[in-house]
Amino acid sequence: MRLTVIGTGYVGAVHAACMADIGHDVLGVDIDTDRITALAAGRPPFFEPGLSGMLKAAVDAGRLRFTTSLAEAAWFADTHFVCVGTPQRPGSGAADLRHVEAAVDGLAPHLPRSGYERVLVVGKSTVPVGTASRLSTRLRTSAPDAEVAWNPEFLREGCAVRDTLSPERIVVGAGSARAEARMRELYAPLLATGTRFIATDPATAELVKVASNSFLATKISFVNAMAEICDVTGADVLALAEAMGADSRIGPRFLSPGLGFGGSCLPKDIRAFAARAEELGQGESVAFLRQVDEINTRQRTRTVDLARQLAGGSFAERSVAVLGAAFKPCSDDVRDSPALAVADTIRRQGAQVRVHDPEAVDNARAAFPALQFALEVSKACERADVVLHLTEWPQYRDLDPAALATVVRSPAIVDARNTLDPVAWRSAGWTLRAPGRPRLG
Structure with missing residues (x-):
């Protein structure tokens, strides 16, 4: 299959290289010309184990190339992954969706002239629930036959290549059987190895990512709260975590006490989730996330x-x-x-x-x-x-x-x-x- 990846930051560059590795023809798109130049030469703009060799092999084989043109992307394929960042909005915990909206708005005018029917725009960015529905309305003003689906990523930095090629699950929120079928075809090489495909609606797919990250963040903060109790009682938090993790209902992963989490995902995602819940009038439902933070x-x-x-x-x-x-x-x-x-x-x-x-x-x-x-x-x-x-x-x-x-x-x-x-x-x-x-x- 032919597909594009709009946004070649951490998620996009890994997704583009991995999709080319499993046999697809991929065009990566970004407004950062220096990044595009480096990627086109087979040089990733960040360190991620296993990515450099895979990227260069895909570029050398001609299955992966890069551009700054959304018009070229529209002509290249009928399936477009949006992988741009959604940072925390300045002065607020909410997600800043300007890059997602710019990607969709920039692509949309070129789609009617591309010659493709039933274009599928697939979001991988982490967004507030309801974003796919809103983007679908915006997209169809220029491309009435285009659809929006959501396919959240669950990558761990340092393991992103492995997580993409051997995922624990693939979640796809599609609004039609046609869109779901296309996504199953695209991921067929991974599904053939036994990877579970979970089909749902776009809103649920959006929630899966933020709910999962919120749960993981909660486990980390819980064990760190226990470390604070251990400090004043003389108990040993590592022994405590081991005993807790031995319970199959709890499990040992993410029960590692210490300095806590950081990075570009967990902190901003739990804040954005809490902010979106407030917008929906359900702030009390996730009020505990403020304490987790x-x-x-x-x-x-x-x-x-x-x-x-x-x-x-x-x-x-x-x-x-x-x-x-x-x-x-x-x-x-x-x-x-x-x-x-x-x-x-x-x-x-x-x-x-x-x-x-x-x-x-x-x-x-x-x-x-x-x-x-x-x-x-x-x-x-x-x-x-x-x-x-x-x-x-x-x-x-x-x-x-x-x-x-x-x-x-x-x-x-x-x-x-x-x-x-x-x-x-x-x-x-x-x-x-x-x-x-x-x-x-």
């Missing part, structure tokens, strides 16, 4: 407090090393990064802060130019009074605490992700603090 934000303050304790009660004239800048491992994405928020708060309280990250240093430096950065862990930790472990990259878990102790001024570490081996670090002479854990060292 507050608990998550509070973990950053708690981490700063732990670090200040280890620094002797003040950051003035102290050197602090921060391990991690990306909001999660296996990514260079620093949007709403808890690690950088903590690092910058400590800097503003008087400390000299040096940050290390295996992939995200360039993005972090652009976002927080007042921070200092190091390309080696040893350089970041050199003569540090406190070390903060803030992004759970595997290489940080594999650090030799005895060797690192010879580099720092004071062997004190905050394990804000609760993934380091406390026995190994304590045996090497370190004082280790972690949220929800008994004091170690």
Whole structure:
């Protein structure tokens, strides 16, 4: 099949490359000419494991190319995926839909001249419920035979290629049997491997994404709330989470206590969902999401407090090393990064802060130019009074605490992700603090 992908950011670039990989002819569209140039040369504009080789192979094979022209997109295919961003609206928790509307409005006038009948516009962007219906009305003023369907993405940064090619489920909200049949045909190579296809209406498909993210965010904030209780009772939150997760009704995933969630999805999605519920007169139904957001934000303050304790009660004239800048491992994405928020708060309280990250240093430096950065862990930790472990990259878990102790001024570490081996670090002479854990060292 031939299809276009409008918007070649994180979701769009991955979707375009993966659809080309399973055999479709794909045209990626974006207004960012520098991004289009890089993608056309087979270079992804961000770090994502497995994407670079797949992208270059698809471009070299001629199954994937890129353009800045929506007119060209209209002529290329009769199925168009909209993958543009929906950031948080300035001054509000609501989603900003300007990019989605611009993509649909820009495409619509070209559709009647494309020669295709029954054009299908498929949304993958995360949007408030009711968006598909509204876009359908706008689209049909220019293209009466065009349909809108919604096919939410469930990608995890760092696992996006695998999540696209081996998804747990494919959800499609289509308004007609014709649209559903086309989507089943498009995803046929994935369905043949046993992937579940869930067909529903567009409104339900829109809700599936925000409801799922809200539930995951709630699990994370719940275990972090339990970590706060553990801190004042002497209980161990890791043992608590393990015991809770052993219950099949609860499960262990997303019960990892620590610094909390960040990135471009969970924070903005729960805020947008709460804002949309208010618009619908159902704000009380999801009022708990405000507390989920507050608990998550509070973990950053708690981490700063732990670090200040280890620094002797003040950051003035102290050197602090921060391990991690990306909001999660296996990514260079620093949007709403808890690690950088903590690092910058400590800097503003008087400390000299040096940050290390295996992939995200360039993005972090652009976002927080007042921070200092190091390309080696040893350089970041050199003569540090406190070390903060803030992004759970595997290489940080594999650090030799005895060797690192010879580099720092004071062997004190905050394990804000609760993934380091406390026995190994304590045996090497370190004082280790972690949220929800008994004091170690």
